Amino acid sequence: MESLRPTANGAVDGPASDPEIIASAEAEIGAPATAWAIEAAAEIVRQVDEDFSLAGTPGMMTGTEREGCEASLLTTLIGLHRGTAAADIVAPRGAQENVRLSVRQGVPIGSVLRTVWACHTRVQDALLAVIEQEVPADRMVPEVRELNAALFSYVNSYVIDLMHGYEDELTLWHGRLPAERQRVLTAILDGEEPGEDAERILGLRLGRHHLVALAWPATSGHIPDREAARQRFGTDAAQALGAAGFLTVEYQGTTLFWWGFNTRPDPSVAGALRAVPRADWIHLAAGRPGSGLFGLRDSHFEAQQAARVARISPQQKFWDYDTAGMLALLIADSQAAARFVQVQLDGLLGPDQKLADIRDTLRHFLMAGSSRLAAAQALHLATNTVAYRVKRAAELLGRPINENQAMTLAALEMAHTFPHLLDASALTQ
Numbered sequence: 001m002e003s004l005r006p007t008a009n010g011a012v013d014g015p016a017s018d019p020e021i022i023a024s025a026e027a028e029i030g031a032p033a034t035a036w037a038i039e040a041a042a043e044i045v046r047q048v049d050e051d052f053s054l055a056g057t058p059g060m061m062t063g064t065e066r067e068g069c070e071a072s073l074l075t076t077l078i079g080l081h082r083g084t085a086a087a088d089i090v091a092p093r094g095a096q097e098n099v100r101l102s103v104r105q106g107v108p109i110g111s112v113l114r115t116v117w118a119c120h121t122r123v124q125d126a127l128l129a130v131i132e133q134e135v136p137a138d139r140m141v142p143e144v145r146e147l148n149a150a151l152f153s154y155v156n157s158y159v160i161d162l163m164h165g166y167e168d169e170l171t172l173w174h175g176r177l178p179a180e181r182q183r184v185l186t187a188i189l190d191g192e193e194p195g196e197d198a199e200r201i202l203g204l205r206l207g208r209h210h211l212v213a214l215a216w217p218a219t220s221g222h223i224p225d226r227e228a229a230r231q232r233f234g235t236d237a238a239q240a241l242g243a244a245g246f247l248t249v250e251y252q253g254t255t256l257f258w259w260g261f262n263t264r265p266d267p268s269v270a271g272a273l274r275a276v277p278r279a280d281w282i283h284l285a286a287g288r289p290g291s292g293l294f295g296l297r298d299s300h301f302e303a304q305q306a307a308r309v310a311r312i313s314p315q316q317k318f319w320d321y322d323t324a325g326m327l328a329l330l331i332a333d334s335q336a337a338a339r340f341v342q343v344q345l346d347g348l349l350g351p352d353q354k355l356a357d358i359r360d361t362l363r364h365f366l367m368a369g370s371s372r373l374a375a376a377q378a379l380h381l382a383t384n385t386v387a388y389r390v391k392r393a394a395e396l397l398g399r400p401i402n403e404n405q406a407m408t409l410a411a412l413e414m415a416h417t418f419p420h421l422l423d424a425s426a427l428t429q
Contacts (some may be wrong), residue, residue: 003134004077016067017094025074029081037077041070044122050116061227068098069119076123076154086153089293089392090160099162102168104200112166113159120155124148177201181249185256189300204245204260206292211241211269212299213286214307215255218317229279230255237276237403241269252306256300257284265289270320286320287312305329313417330414337414341421344404344411347396349422358396361389361410366405 015038016091045066056309071094079089083345102112127147135143151340186200188206199206215230217223230248234257243259250256270286278284287302289295301320305328310319331337342349348359361379365386368374371392376383394401401408415422 002030002033003130004029004036006032006035006039014038016064017071017092020091021074021094025078028078033077034074038070040123040126041073042066044073044119044126045069047122048118051118052115052376064094064101065115065119066114068092068095069123071095072119072158073123076151076284079154080150086150086157089154089157091165092333095158096165099165100169102167103173105201109163110152111165112162116155116159120151124151127151128319131135178250181247181344182251184250185251185258189297191297194293203247204258204285206260206296208244209261209264209289209291210296210299211243211259211261211265211273211289212303213273213284214303215257215282215284216253216307218281218283223281229282230257233257233276233278233282234385235258236278237273240276241265241272258296261289264291270322274318274320280317283310283317284319285324286318288321292390309414309417315417326410327414327417330410331418338421341411341415344407345397345415345422348393351422355396358389358393359391359412359415361386361400362393363409363416366401366409366412370402370405 011037014406017038022034025037048065067086071092075089075092077373078084097110128144131140131143131147180201183200184194188194188198194206204210215233216228234246234248237243237257238259241259242261242265244262246257246259248255248257267288273284273286285303285307287299287304287306290297290299302325306319306321307323308322308326309331310317313319330340348355348362361375361381364375364378365372368378372383372386375381376386379386390401397408
């Protein structure tokens with residue numbers, strides 16, 4: 001241990017390990033050897049990081065790997081000095097914390113073990129370099145053999161401990177992750193600033209672009225493979241939309257789908273989302289894409305508005321805000337909405353099929369900018385039939401069709417989407 005001394009330049013800004021292990025090392029192997037280990041660990045982590053980067057190989061690299069390497073090297077030197085058997089060597093707290101953090105950051109066990117063994121190789125090289133300079137030639141071979149055997153047995157003990165720690169944390173973290181994601185999402189949607197660990201927990205970059213949709217089942221009965229169907233839809237949608245990632249969170253009685261994008265998606269992305277195949281039981285309401293935290297909140301609010309319409313309307317299983325936004329506003333007061341429909345469409349009310357055909361033809365006619373041809377093409381009717389029904393509508397309404405067109409169209413849209421508003425009993429519900 002007397003040969004282990006830091007270099008003269010002292011490029012490392014203090015130890016990365018906790019004071020307890022530093023004090024223990026200084027008492028056991030001396031301050032110079034401890035300083036050498038601190039310096040060597042910093043250089044080893046730098047070299048391993050560089051090696052992995054050049055090879056394009058994923059390592060652990062959680063940001064705390066220097067602490068894990070340093071603590072392990074100090075523990076190894078203390079063990080060598082004491083002659084501790086490998087069976088009695090335990091992976092130090094710094095290394096265990098590093099592994100637990102790697103679990104929470106989604107680092108696979110293979111990358112963790114790759115990093116541990118890479119650091120071990122570098123530690124071995126560093127100690128052998130000291131032996132080559134300090135040990136006489138006639139003692140070199142047995143010293144190297146003894147050191148290699150001790151180092152291998154120690155690192156093998158570390159690996160066993162770290163694997164157990166990884167597995168334990170993985171079980172714990174997977175049990176906590178849904179609750180952690182729900183906690184962070186709730187805070188964000190409540191207008192709070194997310195914590196520093198928000199992106200790590202969510203797995204999405206908050207400062208980029210987002211699209212939110214809300215989903216719920218069309219039935220209250222048992223749904224086989226429900227979770228698998230939702231994950232499949234989320235994955236297929238992410239691929240179709242060009243999203244960088246997605247997650248699903250159970251939120252306020254619905255499944256919240258959240259797709260994240262590195263670049264701003266096209267505003268018409270809802271149309272692409274509509275086209276993504278999904279299980280028949282999934283009802284979906286989508287907002288528009290937004291940027292940053294404000295855009296995320298806006299997209300969620302718009303999805304909520306679309307969901308309000310979707311839950312009342314039995315006619316379709318997908319709604320987006322562009323389609324549902326005005327309707328959500330109009331039905332905010334259900335009795336007022338019913339009165340508006342019945343006042344505006346007085347004369348066209350009733351369940352009679354002929355009245356229903358006249359209402360639908362008039363709706364298409366007004367949506368098409370009073371074009372008989374466009375309405376006829378949309379409804380697969382003759383233009384004369386459209387003209388007759390529009391004329392008949394004017395007679396029943398008792399006013400020209402070009403009078404208050406916007407209000408008439410709004411009432412027709414509401415009646416088409418929410419047929420119950422045509423019933424006078426809706427005024428008292």
